[in-house]
Amino acid sequence: MANKSAQKDDRDKQHAAPLAEWVVGAIGLVLVATAITVLTYEAMKGEASPPAVTVSVLGIGPQPGGYLVEVRATNEGGTTAGELTIEGSLSSGGREVEKSEATIDYVPSHSNRKAGLFFTHNPQDFELQVRPSGYREP
Structure with a gap:
């Protein structure tokens, strides 16, 4: 038991x-x-603020047939920027010498992506300006 x-x-x-x-x-x-x-x-x-994109230069280097300007696009806005177009221009004395564009598929909100702009002239010999020029809502 x-x-x-x-x-x-x-x-x-x-x-x-x-x-x-x-x-x-x-x-x-x-x-x-x-x-x-x-x-x-x-x-x-649901943050509905539009994309707020800034573009900064990461580096400049020689490439076969020209020069490469590496850039970073940063989106601090509340929505994604689709097909973001980045424009770079070289100028001297107020006159544009050369222009280049790159497109990034997507830059989500609060993130960044890298791209490259190709030039035939050395960007270090001119005034280099980079900026976002347009996007599409995905």
């Missing part, structure tokens, strides 16, 4: 979840609920 009672106690202990399992389960539940709440909030608030 005592043996049956001991076996029953062992089975009860095996089926009872330790306190640590409950604590870890509760922490997991809180983390999942928090993630769902944050994602729902971000989806609902």
